[in-house]
Amino acid sequence: MLRSMNPISISKVFRRFGPVTSLQSAFFSNAGSPQTEYAVEMACSNIRYGLGVSKEVGKDLVNMKAKKVMVVTDKNLETLPPVQTVRESLELNKVNYEIYSGVRVEPTDQSFADAIDFAKRGNFDSFLAVGGGSVIDTCKAANLYACHPDADLLDFVNAPIGKAKPILTPLKPLIAVTTTAGTGSETTGATIFDYLPLKAKTGIANRALKPTLGIVDPLTLQHLPNRVTCYSGFDVLCHALESFTAIPYNERTPCPTDPALRPAYQGSNPISDVWSKHALSITSKFLESAVNNPDDLNARSQMHLASAFAGIGFGNAGVHLCHGMSYPISGLVKSYTSPDYDPNQPLIPHGLSVIITAPAVFRFTAPACPDRHIEAASLLGADTSNTKRSDAGLVLSDILVKYMDKLKIPNGISDLGFTQDDISALVDGTLPQERVTKISPRKFVRDDLTQMLQESLKIY
Structure with a gap:
């Protein structure tokens, strides 16, 4: 038999996504036609592990x-x-x-x-x-x-x-x-x-x-090289972080006129949050060993699970600015090649192109949902016991930089071959990525993208 939820349980469920009255208001505005999204749909492949x-x-x-x-x-x-x-x-x-x-x-x-x-x-x-x-x-x-x-x-x-x-x-x-x-x-x-x-x-x-x-x-x-393991792992990290900090699903607009048109990337939501947070927790424990100890099958097994968990999270919530800026970073590659990849093919591996702007991105997005940024930093191992909400972006970016430094991520997009003169082209390449950038929890303009990319020229 179903039990009714008490008021405390209801408040927990809607702590971020708004009370029931807010959802009702969104649904019945405009003569019964919703202006903003009011539903979330969970989609995922069957998984066998x-x-x-x-x-x-x-x-x-x-x-x-x-x-x-x-x-x-x-x-x-x-x-x-x-x-x-x-x-x-x-x-x-x-x-x-x-x-x-x-x-x-x-x-x-x-x-x-x-x-x-x-x-x-x-x-x-x-x-x-x-x-x-x-x-x-x-x-x-x-x-x-x-x-x-x-x-x-x-x-x-x-x-x-x-x-x-x-x-x-x-x-x-x-x-x-x-x-x-x-x-x-x-x-x-x-x-x-x-x-x-x-x-x-x-x-x-x-x-x-x-x-x-x-x-x-x-x-x-078992045969995955060091840098492939490293960059894949940072992709997991960004999937989980971006989906957990994405715009709440019931703030996304417009609401689809047909359920078939509801986008795959719906914004952060109570279901995706479970998977994204768990992926962050696993990554904090096992990423370093998975990269540096290829014989640690347990660490690599755990990261394999974290990848699937983060996939379920971002596959429904979406990713935002790290991925949005990664696309032109990869697409405009000049001569950069990475160890453990084809030395004859200029290539910026996807996970590298995503993590390279992450410290700047989360400093920018933190004011939109500081509590989430602080919680994410804590899941990654940062001491947030005395962190002020105004410092949410700094505490998350600092822990990210520690991971990046420890696992030998190149020192910013300048190490990938980009200069100040390339920033405008990178911004131009980011602006069309609306599939992901519209999931950003904080609205942005061209100058904001420029600033984040400038901050990403050097990281350490």
Whole structure:
């Protein structure tokens, strides 16, 4: 039997999101048509976690009655144990499959197009991704456009770069075996790529893209290099921080006129908060060891879980300014290359491009929700017992800088090849990222972005 909530319980639930009367007022304003959002919808892939669970995917595809599977991976992974384990499972269960290994680390519209063409030619009825965020995102795109063969790439891409059309046709089943502890792409309905004509990242965010099943097998992390582990881990950290500090869902406007149009990124909410806070707590305990001690399977297992937890959090709440500014930082890369990545390909890894502005971002956003910034700093290990609300941004940025320094993050965007002269172009590349920037808890103008990027030229 359901019990009624007492007034104290109700006040806790609506401490940040407003009392019931505020929600009623929002809903019934404008002659019964809501001006601001009044609901939150939870969407997430099914997740299977455990040592060795990737060997089960062959049986999963048999159970899905798959007849022809497109297996998506990259050249580096193709010969490594995670892919070999999956292939053995497929062959043991007599699953018909073809491998596509042309995924580009940090995909582009061109690399997406190549995978999409492969998917269209193959007439696949199921998809299997084995890799990190780049692989899983490419697989999502291949599935989407194979199911919409007449669509233009920009039809579903987020506005204002694309047309942001709703996805109303069901996609094919997709299993995602994640081999990094970072992007959380195995849980979300988002796919990100570099749009080369604008030299900036953009993407597609729609619940229809989320995998049917996400496989979180810590054994796949055993061959992950130091810098990949590091930058993936900082991506987890920013996913959790940005979703926890995002604008409250019931302050987001406009309210959709149709439930099908409710965005995937809805703002912070009581459900996402649980996942985001737990991800922060795990990250504070295990990130350093996961990066520096590759034999610490427990630490890497915990970060694998933290990645999935943060994915559930941000997959529904959204991310904001760290990610918004990361897209032009990655897209406008000059000659920077990172250890443990292709030395012949200029590339700023995604997690690096996200964390590099985080101290400046959270100093800026703190006045909008100081208590949340203080709570996040505490979850990351900062002593906040005597912290004033006016110092919320400083205490959070200080603990972030300590993590960055300890794990040898480059000293600001100047170490990535950018100068003061590049700031204007980076701001220009951030402004179109409305899918994420509109989730910022604090409104901003061009000069604010300029200031944050200037503060990020040097960090230490």
